[in-house]
Amino acid sequence: MHVALYARVSTTRQADNDLSIPDQLRQLREWAAANGHLVIQEYVEPGASATDDKRPVFQQMISDAMMKPAAFEVIVIHSLSRFFRDGIEFGVYERKLAKNKVKVVSITQPTSDDAGGEMMRRIICMFDEHQSKEISKHVSRSMKENARQGFFNGAKPPFGYQSVATEQSASRGRSKKKLAIDEGEASIVRQVYDLYQNGFEGRVMGCKEIGKHLTSQNLLMRGCAWNVHKTHKLLSDTLYMGDYYFNVIDSKTGQKRPPEEWVKTTIPAIIDAATFERVRLKRESRAPGVVPPRRVSSPTLLTGLLRCGVCDHAMTLVTGKSGKYKYYKCTSRHSQGNHACTSGNLPMEKLDELVLSQLSEQVFSPDRLKIMMEELRKRIQSSENGQQEQIGKLNSQMRDVEKRQ
Incomplete structure (x- = not known):
């Protein structure tokens, strides 16, 4: 029988530091040889959780298994938790593979192919799922407490910082780290x-x-x-x-x-x-x-303010002679071509000077500034009166509450 081997560990740290994958593969190969099966492919997934199917190697294996005809007849795993820690997802993929005549076999948790065996696999997966959630809960609680004590849980420190080992011990003989x-x-x-x-x-x-x-x-x-x-x-x-x-x-x-x-x-x-x-x-x-x-960011005076008098599109800054000359130009004409608008280019310096001159003469004249200052004083006074009125109402409400008490 043609078989594929699938080995997995949950974290990249496990993949780097322990012998889980080599040990899984050794046992899987020995099982295949002892049962007279031919290993067609080995799929190794380092650092991927089995709580979902977001695993590239796993998906590649499923894709190969769903070929017509399938690349192999059996997917061999060490334990059912290597395939999935979610009972529902396990059942979905098991049925999907069965339709293409591919089985999933655990060498440490063998079950029959009948209804009783299917039920046993569901029960095992339920316990695996529960165990995974309990482990996750305890790890999360431990990491939160570690953070409260001022230690760094991450692998890569934020820019501007480095993680340094402390004298306090962590698990597996390592030292806790701080930023x-x-x-x-x-x-x-x-x-x-x-x-x-x-x-x-x-x-x-x-x-x-x-x-x-x-x-x-x-x-x-x-x-x-x-x-x-x-x-x-x-x-x-x-x-x-x-x-x-x-x-x-x-x-x-x-x-x-x-x-x-x-x-x-x-x-x-x-x-x-x-x-x-x-x-x-x-x-x-x-x-x-x-x-x-x-x-905010443009050094050009009228950027974002000018609009074309012909087509009402915004005006943008363009240059000529390698930046020697600067003009305001209709964005429609600039992006779509001269046929889009009949407006011409406006020299930046002349238009800026004209606008500033008009502001100085019309807006910032002594008489107009006097009017603006009077309006500002009235608004400030009105705001202060409104605040005083509101404070008076609040004080009155507080006195009413104190009387009822």
């Missing part, structure tokens, strides 16, 4: 915050510009170029002011857990809280929902 500042990376983190807050050479810098600047200076993120996402994450993550949280993301769904389930771990701060707060407020004020990003 410590990596000064080389931390200097880049501080530079990112400084560039966002203060700009560079008088130029306002957003996440995109900061990423381009750092990459051009060969200040890479662990060998990789910076991008908008990386820069934004660095500027918005509270871990850089010493507030690191564990258990934030649900690994199964990829969604954030409720904040009450997060576990705070205190770590050394790279950025002080005041700097982080100033940057946070600046990010919020420059968010696209508040201000169009082009108006």
Whole structure:
């Protein structure tokens, strides 16, 4: 009989550090030889959980088994938990394979092919599933407590930090780890915050510009170029002011857990809280929902404000003679061609000067400024009166409550 062998361990750490897969394969080969079977293929899955079917090697094996005709007649496993730890999923795949005349056989948990054997396999899978959930629960509880005590559970530390071994022992003879500042990376983190807050050479810098600047200076993120996402994450993550949280993301769904389930771990701060707060407020004020990003980051005066007088499309900046001349041009004409709009190019310097001149003469004249200041005073006074009225109502309500008591 032609058979395929399937060996699996749950984590890459197990695959690297123990002999589970070699031992499984040895036993599977010996079983096949003792029973006179020919091994056609060996499928090895290091570091994949059997609670779902999101396993590339497993899926390849199923695909081979469903060929017409099938590549083999039997899938041989060490125990049923190597195939699946979910009773329902096990049954689904077992029936799917049976339709193509492929069986699943465990060398340590043999069962018959009749209804009684099918029931026994379901019972075994139910116990495996329960055991898997119990183990997961205990591991999660242990990791949360580890985080509360200030230890690092992850494998790869966040940018700006390194994991260092402590004197406290963990399982399997290893040492528990804590996060410590990596000064080389931390200097880049501080530079990112400084560039966002203060700009560079008088130029306002957003996440995109900061990423381009750092990459051009060969200040890479662990060998990789910076991008908008990386820069934004660095500027918005509270871990850089010493507030690191564990258990934030649900690994199964990829969604954030409720904040009450997060576990705070205190770590050394790279950025002080005041700097982080100033940057946070600046990010919020420059968010696209508040201000169009082009108006914030562009050094061009009227970017994002001008609209074409012919077709009402936005105007964009174009250059001529290798950047020597700059013009505002209709985006419709620029992207689709001259046939899309009959408007012409507007020299940037002349239009900017005209707009600034009109602002100075019409908007910022002494008489108009006086009117604006009067309106501002009235609004402030009205706001103060409204607040005083609200305070009076609240005080009256409090007195009524005190009387009833």
